[in-house]
Amino acid sequence: xxNKMVLQNILHRPVRTAVSxxxxxxxxxxxxxxxxxxTGLLHESAKRVEGVGADVLVQPPGASFFFGLTQAxxxxxxxxxxxxxxxxxxxxxxxxxxxxxxxxxLIYGIDMESFxxxxxxxxxxxxxxxxxxxxxxxxxWYAKANHIKVGQTLNFLNHSFRVxxxxxxxxxxxxxxxxxxxQEMSGALDKASIFFVKCTDPGYTDQVxxxxxxxxxxxxxxxxxxxMSLMSSNNLPAMQAFLTVMIAVAVVIGFLVIFLSxxxxxxxxxxxxxxxxxxxxxxxxxxxxxxxxxxxxxxxGVLAGIAGTWFARKVILASFPTLSVDLTIEWAARAALLAMxxxxxxxxxxxxxxxxxxxxxALSYE
Amino acid sequence: xLTTDDWDxxxxxxxxxIATQDLKKVFRLGKVDVPALRGVDLxxxxxxxxxxxxxxxxxxxxxxxxxGGLTNPTSGHVLVDGNDFITMNDSDRTRFRRHKIGFVFQxxxxxxxxxxxxxxxxxxxxxxxxxxxxxxxxxxxxxxxxGKLNHKPFAxxxxxxxxxxxxxxxxxxxxxxxADEPTxxxxxxxxxxxxxxxxxxxxxxxxxxxxxxxxxxxxxxADRVVRMRDGRIVSD
Numbered sequence: 001x002x003n004k005m006v007l008q009n010i011l012h013r014p015v016r017t018a019v020s021x022x023x024x025x026x027x028x029x030x031x032x033x034x035x036x037x038x039t040g041l042l043h044e045s046a047k048r049v050e051g052v053g054a055d056v057l058v059q060p061p062g063a064s065f066f067f068g069l070t071q072a073x074x075x076x077x078x079x080x081x082x083x084x085x086x087x088x089x090x091x092x093x094x095x096x097x098x099x100x101x102x103x104x105x106l107i108y109g110i111d112m113e114s115f116x117x118x119x120x121x122x123x124x125x126x127x128x129x130x131x132x133x134x135x136x137x138x139x140x141w142y143a144k145a146n147h148i149k150v151g152q153t154l155n156f157l158n159h160s161f162r163v164x165x166x167x168x169x170x171x172x173x174x175x176x177x178x179x180x181x182x183q184e185m186s187g188a189l190d191k192a193s194i195f196f197v198k199c200t201d202p203g204y205t206d207q208v209x210x211x212x213x214x215x216x217x218x219x220x221x222x223x224x225x226x227x228m229s230l231m232s233s234n235n236l237p238a239m240q241a242f243l244t245v246m247i248a249v250a251v252v253i254g255f256l257v258i259f260l261s262x263x264x265x266x267x268x269x270x271x272x273x274x275x276x277x278x279x280x281x282x283x284x285x286x287x288x289x290x291x292x293x294x295x296x297x298x299x300x301g302v303l304a305g306i307a308g309t310w311f312a313r314k315v316i317l318a319s320f321p322t323l324s325v326d327l328t329i330e331w332a333a334r335a336a337l338l339a340m341x342x343x344x345x346x347x348x349x350x351x352x353x354x355x356x357x358x359x360x361x362a363l364s365y366e
Numbered sequence: 367x368l369t370t371d372d373w374d375x376x377x378x379x380x381x382x383x384i385a386t387q388d389l390k391k392v393f394r395l396g397k398v399d400v401p402a403l404r405g406v407d408l409x410x411x412x413x414x415x416x417x418x419x420x421x422x423x424x425x426x427x428x429x430x431x432x433x434g435g436l437t438n439p440t441s442g443h444v445l446v447d448g449n450d451f452i453t454m455n456d457s458d459r460t461r462f463r464r465h466k467i468g469f470v471f472q473x474x475x476x477x478x479x480x481x482x483x484x485x486x487x488x489x490x491x492x493x494x495x496x497x498x499x500x501x502x503x504x505x506x507x508x509x510x511x512x513g514k515l516n517h518k519p520f521a522x523x524x525x526x527x528x529x530x531x532x533x534x535x536x537x538x539x540x541x542x543x544x545a546d547e548p549t550x551x552x553x554x555x556x557x558x559x560x561x562x563x564x565x566x567x568x569x570x571x572x573x574x575x576x577x578x579x580x581x582x583x584x585x586x587x588a589d590r591v592v593r594m595r596d597g598r599i600v601s602d
Contacts, residue, residue: 001484001487001488001491002491004480004484005477005479005480005484005488008479008480008484009479011479012478012479271475272477272478274475275475275476275477276477276488276492277436277460278434278436278463278469278471278475279463279464279469279488279489279492279534280460280461280462280463280464280465280467280492280493281460281464281492282457282460282461282464283457283460285492358437359436359437360431360436360437363436363471363475
């Protein structure tokens with residue numbers, strides 16, 4: 001009977017119901033998309049580093065494993081000493097360039113020969129390797145997203161680059177320029193931000209890491225497996241803070257809308273609450289009825305939010321092919337829980353207020 | 367005014383369903399005390415049909431609200447079916463109301479989003495004894511609303527709404543039916559129908575009814591008429 005009453009009440013005010021459901025759906029969608037985009041960015045970035053094919057990453061002391069955050073160059077000649085370590089099959093230096101004009105792009109300055117040795121070489125969709133200092137390779141996803149073709153000129157870091165090749169994605173960065181050009185542009189002659197080290201067999205990774213530690217004691221040396229495990233928002237304090245703030249904002253929005261919706265509902269239904277009280281409805285009965293109504297709105301909002309998020313993901317990926325949105329059941333469940341709890345807390349005060357209404361005053365409410 | 371001896375005698379030997387002694391209710395409006403009841407003594411026996419008449423503001427509705435457990439008296443004694451409201455808290459009075467009291471209001475007070483059937487059934491649900499189809503059918507038949515059960519209040523006439531409200535009030539077989547101007551919003555024909563039904567309930571089921579009214583014709587249906595003025599009973 002209470003469920004019938006709750007359902008009828010919800011259907012009685014379709015606009016308010018729709019707004020409440022929409023608010024919860026936006027809350028759920030916001031949580032899932034922000035987390036999905038953040039983790040998607042990290043995972044996709046990590047997978048590209050894994051796709052280079054190296055077993056060990058060598059970075060200078062104090063460098064961030066989040067490559068875009070630091071250039072931190074080190075002498076490129078270290079590559080020769082790394083190559084002399086037993087079980088090392090190849091060493092590829094790269095210098096990071098972070099472009100922030102017209103979007104955020106991490107550009108690898110690479111030495112084509114050594115990079116090919118570690119990666120096994122690029123797969124060209126069109127064009128070919130660098131021929132001139134200001135030549136550039138672009139991966140297929142970036143090319144598709146920005147409608148780039150071989151021969152086109154692109155402006156990065158106040159320089160014009162000619163696109164000479166479109167390559168298969170998944171090898172570190174989306175944009176590649178010659179190492180020497182990157183060094184000249186950044187004034188870091190004979191420097192590199194990272195060395196990608198490939199072992200003759202992945203089973204020798206630990207041995208090679210031990211040897212590199214002896215050679216470069218203060219340097220940051222990570223196996224690619226370890227790097228992959230570190231690439232989560234938990235290891236990026238700023239990103240974790242960003243996620244926390246965004247989730248909190250989403251929850252507060254949902255809480256406030258449900259609070260306002262239920263508060264106006266209570267005011268509008270003051271007389272009806274008086275009627276229930278005259279029939280002998282207890283405070284618990286009235287609180288339960290209102291919480292059920294908020295709960296039902298939240299459940300529908302959560303379902304709409306989850307469905308909407310999956311749809312939004314399709315739209316985002318179609319519009320921005322270089323983005324990655326990781327939607328997980330775990331985060332859908334967390335977002336649903338946050339929305340449900342937020343909604344019930346938002347409805348609790350109005351419910352309590354309704355339960356405490358004086359029945360005589362409520363019955364005479366106009 | 368009932369003396370203490372009269373009160374003891376009345377409440378122990380006569381076992382009335384309603385008994386009040388020196389019942390007072392004072393409302394505080396801002397810094398001003400406004401007395402609504404100034405010492406009401408009333409004895410009602412089970413099965414009586416009592417009409418309370420009087421001008422607006424004489425305290426009729428306040429008396430009905432106190433007898434229904436909707437509000438507390440300021441002082442005095444009030445026994446309803448042997449329960450002393452003075453010693454009961456809000457939860458106890460709510461529980462009492464749920465099982466022992468049925469209300470009929472001037473403005474019908476049906477829940478607008480529910481059908482007539484649901485409006486009646488919700489009283490059973492709140493009482494917690496579950497849906498009783500036999501009782502439901504009997505009440506619906508007696509009140510002649512069988513064809514209107516799936517209608518919502520806005521699709522019912524005033525007379526039909528009041529009949530649904532009466533059905534809701536009596537569906538749980540309350541000890542006392544409290545009717546607050548039940549014909550106040552009805553035309554003559556519907557007023558007569560509603561009064562006849564109250565009369566029938568009283569005669570057929572010995573339903574105790576306390577009805578507040580302005581209407582002398584309505585009051586005439588009752589077994590007994592009590593007149594109130596300025597918060598007191600002036601004739602009985």
